[in-house]
Amino acid sequence: MAQDTLSELLAQKAALERQIAEYQREQRSEAIAKVRALMAEYGLTLADIGAAKPLAPVKKAAGGKVAAKYRNPATGDSWSGRGLKPKWLSTALAGGAQLSDFAV
Structure with a gap:
């Protein structure tokens, strides 16, 4: 672990974040399916559970x-691409680097 480079660690972090997001999507889908099944089983409507209209995001x-x-x-x-360019990016661009070289 101590020999991992920063870029390897960032890649691992990005992979974990993708896995977390996918897991959350799966869990949400399963929860929605359970709620729909219970509503169908008991003949419930949105009005019955206090949501007369679909909930707004x-x-x-x-x-x-x-x-x-x-x-x-x-x-x-x-850098998010908003506001002033940070010094590290301005310096790199002045040195001949392209903005696309730093794209995430």
Whole structure:
């Protein structure tokens, strides 16, 4: 483990995050199927459980964190692509690097 490079660790992190998201999707699908089965078994409607109309999706609060679009492979620093370019990226671009070289 101590010999893993930063890029390997970041790749492992990304893989774990994908696995977590997939697991959460599966669990949610299973929960929805169970609820639908119970509703059908007991003849329940949305009105019976206090939801006269389909629930609206929860809106995200403005100003929340945005996923990184660019990452410095040497340090792991990231930038969402919003606001001013960070110094590490400006320096790299001035040195001849392309913005696409840092795309996540």
